[in-house]
Amino acid sequence: MELICPAGTPAAYREAVEAGADAVYCGFRDETNARNFPGLNFTRDELREAVAHAHSRGVQTYVALNTFMRAGSEDTWYRATDDAVAAGADAVILADMALMDYVADRYPEQRLHVSVQASASNVDAVSLLVESFGAKRLVLPRVLTVAEIANIARQVDCELEVFAFGGLCVMAEGRCSLSSYVTGKSPNMQGVCSPASHVRYREDGPDMVSELGGFTINRFGEGEPAGYPTLCKGRFHIADDDGYAFEDPVSLDVMEHLDALRAAGVTALKIEGRQRGKAYVAQVVSSLRAALLAPKDERPQKLAHLHRLSEGQRTTSGAYDKKWR
Amino acid sequence: MLLPRPLTLVIDRLPLALVQRVISQVFNRALQQHPDLFDRLGHEADKRFCFTPSDLDLAFIVHPVSRSIRVSRKSRAPRCDAGVTGPMLTLLALLEGRIDGDAVFFSRSLAVSGDMEAMLALRNALDDCSFDLPADLAGMAGPLAGPFRQLAELVRQRALAGLV
Structure with missing residues (x-):
């Protein structure tokens, strides 16, 4: 299986190539991709240089243009596509x-x-996109079990890519309005989930309080591992309980299902994290590459340290190993 | 990993003017080596960033647009747009991109405050800039550049072992 790796900057890109990526995905410095964060992403010149560097090392470059075009400004997306x-x-x-x-x-x-x-x-949604637009590969949402992925793979005429490691969304990808609700901006349209411009942290005694759009969304006790300041990972007071209503601050790790995913017909494993630093990219890519090459019994040891890099310093296999229905 | 206590005691007792002079030289040298350091900041370059090592009684205030750094005691640090607080070695490791900022934040080894858009832009700018402090600063040591670099690399290696 191919290893598809994130890069938010040229430096991270080079680390991904060095660490064993088969392909690196990245985006332009604008709203045409879902990681439109300050200081992140590539100019046109940087992308050209990255592509040339990658090709010289036998690595491919995928350009994410994965936000939805804003009415009246479609040219921004068309130009980005032309340039990619x-x-x-x-x-x-x-x-x-x-x-x-x-x-x-x-x-x-x-x-x-x-x-x-x-x-x-x-199957019908995937087939429609393959037949209508000639899509060669589909990145599956993180809502499916391994068995469901296998079922789709048997019936569609394209490659399937699945998320293997990294940040975990609330599983309404492309449809999530939580960030819009609080900040007016969303990953779907502006390419930013819980934009940094709307985030504040403050200390309250030994606690760290995170705020989004003026709302307090979480409070972490002294030494308690923290998560991203997204509404989906906020803690809410519901009835007599304070807790995570949507999902815990935790990252995805499905490497224990590697053989099952391979058997299911998955072509590529994707690492989430274009917003992460080059140190994260280097460590995660090299670890997953080592795990892909290792016998099954040696994989856990090669991946054991990655939870320290994860949101909330915990990982889950999420819907791939769905137990809640 | 914190700086050794004897070292922090010495640094905290140094005259501020001397610390300012040394830090300004280091900062200017770093900018010479990496002239495009602040390119990714865009309009955030006019913000003031405060770096506060938790194990020293110092604060470093960086103003990218004027390419300046100011050192002050923590209690006298001016108000800044964004700030980051953590052990000195963690801040240096972040400067070099040797550790991941999000991971350090998740572990609560680092605290951030103020304008997060500016702070994120700076984090990404630093991460894309291939700082190598022993190599970048060795030239300041003149004829001792070689030994300085070797010693600095050794110190970094040991410090990183305690961080990652």
Whole structure:
């Protein structure tokens, strides 16, 4: 299986290549991708250099253009697509069907991957995108069990990529409005979930309090591992209980299901984390590469340290190992 | 991992003017080596960032647009737009991109405050800049550049072993 690795900066990109990525995914410094964070991402020149560097090492570059086009500003996405193709992107990762149509029409030779943000999670949805736009690969939402993934793989005519490690969303990918509700901005449209401009931290005695859009969303006791300041990982007072209503601050790790995913017909494993630093990229990519090459009984040892890098310093296999229905 | 107590006692007793002079030289040297350091900051370059080592009685205030750094005692640190507090070695490791900022934040070894958009932009700018402090600063040691670099690399190696 291929290892698809994140890069938010050229430095992280180089680390991913060095650490054993088969492909690196990245985006431009604007709202055309779902990690539109301050100081992050690539200029057109940086992308061209990254693609050339990767190709010289036999590594591919996928460009994420996976937000939904804003009415009246479609040209921003079309220009980004033109530039990604011109830079030599080996694939573009898209969520908006109109943009898929643009690529299929203008660049029929360009490899098209469907982003997790498209939220295609059943055979009919996947087949529609393959037949309509010639999608070669689909990144599955993190809502499916391994058995469900295997079932889809048997019936569709494209490659499947699944998230293997990293941040975990609330499983309404491409449809989540929690960030919009509090801040007016969302990963789907502006490329930012819980934008940093709306985040504040303050100390309250030994506690750290996180605020989003003026709302207190969490309070971490002294020494308690923290998570991202997203509403989905906020703690709420419900009835007589204070706790996580949507999900705990925890990262995804499905490497224990590696053989099952391989048997299911999965083509590629994706590491989440374009917003993370180059040290994270180097450590996670090299560890997952080592695990992919190792016999099953040696894998846990190669991955054991990764929980320390994870949100809340904990990991879960999430829906892949779904036990709640 | 904290700085050894005897070392912090010495540093905290140094005259502030001397610390300011040394830090300014180090800062200017770093900017010479990495002139594009602040390019990723965009409009956040006009913000003031305060770095406060938890194991020293010092605060370092960086103003990217004027390419300046100011050192003060913690109690006299001016108000800044964004701040980060953590052990000195952790801050240096972050500066070099040797550890992941989010992971250190999750572990609560680091505290951030103020304008998070500015802080995130700075974090990403630093992370993309390939700082190598022993190599970058060795030139300041003149004829002792070689031994300085070797010693600094050894110190870094031991410090990182305690961090990661």
